[in-house]
Every structure is written in C-alpha cells, then in structure tokens.
Amino acid sequence: EIYFDNAATTPLDSQVLEAMLPYLGKHHGNPSSTHQYGRRAKDAVESARNTIATLLHASPEEIFFTSGATEANNLALAGSIHTLRFRHFITSPLEHDSVLKSLDFYRKNYQIRVSLVETDAWGRVNLGHLQYLLQKNPASFVSLMHGNNEIGNLNEIEEIGNICRTYKAVFHSDTVQTLGKRQLNLSKVPVHFLVGSAHKFHGPKGIGFLYVNKQIHLQPLIHGGSQEKSLRAGTENVAGIVGLSTALSLAYENLDDTQKYLQKLKGYLIRRLKEVFPQLTFNGDSDQQDKSLPSIVNIGFPALGDRALVDILNEKGIYVSGGSACSNLVEHGSHVLRQLGRNLELENIRFSFSKYNTLAEVDYLVKVLSNIYEPQNVLQYAGAV
Ligand code: PMP
Secondary structure, eight states: OEEOBTTTOOOOOHHHHHHHHHHHTTOOOOTTOOSHHHHHHHHHHHHHHHHHHHHHTOOGGGEEEESSHHHHHHHHHHHHHHTSOOOEEEEOTTSOHHHHHHHHHHHHHSOOEEEEOOBOTTOOBOHHHHHHHHHHSOSOEEEOOSBOTTTOBBOOHHHHHHHHHHTTOEEEEOOTTTBTTBOOOTTTSOOSEEEEEGGGTTSOSSOEEEEEOTTOOOOOSBOSSOTGGGTBOSOOOHHHHHHHHHHHHHHHHTHHHHHHHHHHHHHHHHHHHHHHSSSOEEOTTTTOGGGBOTTEEEEEEEOBTTBOHHHHHHHTTEEOBOOOOSOSSOSSOOHHHHHTTOOTTEEEEEEEOOTTOOHHHHHHHHHHHHHHSOHHHHHHHHHHO
C-alpha cells in the first residue's frame, strides 16, 4: 500500500505517540485542577505552548489551542467580525472552505462585504489587485493562505504582510500546509493571525492552534470555562497538545533535510512521468520548484470514460486525492481547480508526500499509471492537451 495523500493527513510519528501516551494514561489530570495531577497536566500544556511559541519566534501568550485549523480559522474570522468590528474582508477564491464558507455565512447573516483578489490560471494571487482593493478599503481584514492544499502554490506572505501593514489592514494567513515544512519566523513576517493543525505534520488529529498577535484581543467563539485565557473554553486536549508540540519540534529539527527529500521525490515523480507521458498538465504552479510546496503536485490526466483514475489507483493500493473540477464523475468538484479553469476532459489528481514515502513507491506509481494508459491512449493523451 502506498500513501500519497499527506496533504489530507499524515501518519502519526511513533515518537509523537510515545510522548502522548503518558497523558492518555497515568497523567490523566485536568489542567484546571489545583492538585498535583492537575498541575502536571497544566505544566505539560504550558510547556507545549512555550515550545510552539519559541519555534515560531512568538510569545506563549499569543498561542491558543483549538480543535484544529478549521476552528482556528473560524475563531479568527468570527472574532474579527464580532470583537474587532471589521466589515470588509479581502480573500482569494482559492482559500480553504473553513475560510470561504465562514465568510460566506457572515456575508449573508452579518452584513459584511467580501472582496476577492484576482488569481490567474496558475493560481497566483495578483498582489497589484490586492493593493488596489486596499487603497479603496483601507483597514480591511485580509485572509490569504501560505501554501495551497490542493495545488501546492506558495503565497509570499512576508510581502503580503508588508502590503497589509502599509494599508493598516489586519492579516490572517492559513498556514496549515506550510507549518512544520517551511521556516515561519513571526518576528519577520507581519501577520496578526495564523493557524496550525497537528495532523498535517505527523501529529494527532483534532488539535491545532491559533496564533493571535498580542496587539489583538478577541472574544470567544466557544463560551464556558476560563481555559486559554477565556478565548477558548473547554477542558484542554492535553495528550493532543503534547503531541502537537512534539510533532512540531521534530518537524523543525529536520526541516531542511525533509524539504530536500520531498523535493527529490517530487522532482523524480515529475521526471519519470514526463518520460511516459509526453505532455503533462500541471495544475497551479505545482511543477515550479520555487513557487510550490515540495510536498504537493497536482496533475491532470485524461479522463477514463466512466471510471475514475483515483478509484483505479485505490484498487492497486495507491492512495491519492481526486479533487477534480466539476465533471460527470464528481458532482461538487474542487472550487480551486474550477477557479483555475481546468479542462474538464482531464481528471485531476493530487499526489502529496511525506518523509515516509520512497523513490521505489514513485517507481511503482509510474509503472501502474503507464499500464493504465496503454501506448495508444498515451498518443491520444498527447493530442488532447
Ligand atoms: N486549511 C487548510 C489549507 C487545510 O489543508 C486544512 C485541512 N484540510 C484545514 C485548513 C483544516 O484543518 P483541520 O483538519 O485541522 O480542521
């Protein structure tokens, strides 16, 4: 079995599991309890917060644990509407649904306005248009992601942050796909909110965090106890928090080596596929090394009649993500690929890697794909793109 769907979620690192186990076992205290068991749990939570803050060059009081990035994005947006009273939001049509659907909900129910920054056929955000929108609406709320989860495109968040600062806008960035994969130094990147989710870097599912710049004070989305300085009520997921910080530490320890390794895997896949398929359709900038995450490549293959390639690969034990634009096979396709104006004759496949993938797995994938697209289909394919 070959797992090439690491942008959806990654396997738990065994060292992370080991670090978590005591907090699922004997250290079961509630961090709000004042006795020894409670204190031990509280220490674990605060030490994890310190670790994460140090890695990001942030302060511990700027890190708020949540159930994941969906909640963190929702909290940033809801807080900015209800507490900070923002009425104009700027985002791109390529953001994750946890941003786009939240904004759509608030647009319909709370009279906010949402402007979309122009993006081109490669999924690149037009920063000139962002400046134009900010000139017309200074002091807006800008939400632009760092790395795109479907096509792997990277946005220049440092530059975007500087533009936002010029126009006194608040800047939120969904950094789920880049956290633990690229250096993120918050003393250099002017950002007010960013988010992380442990299961994207070999940590557990159901735990993440929101970074809130200390100049900003939000009111909660979830009301109750005084956990997380009353911004996020509810007993902390202690084992999850320990897993999150352990996974992030491990990711940072090996950041450069892992990057190089992923780049090698991705480059190898692209090279080998190009040998078999004379022309390949890459979605977004996923074949551009400096503009794209080394962990993601998104490719359009010719549609195979009434069978989905993603299902055929699944039968062969190769697990990838479909994420096609709307077609006869997928009723509600990917909004990202639709936005890019992808050819619906093609079935778009996202391959996403982790440190556990190997070159031999790539070889096997290429072999399986060349068997699926026999020589006559390859010719047809070359003509079709
Ligand atoms: N943003 C992006 C870019 C993502 O890829 C994901 C996960 N698919 C999320 C947000 C949501 O993260 P979580 O699973 O922690 O809710």
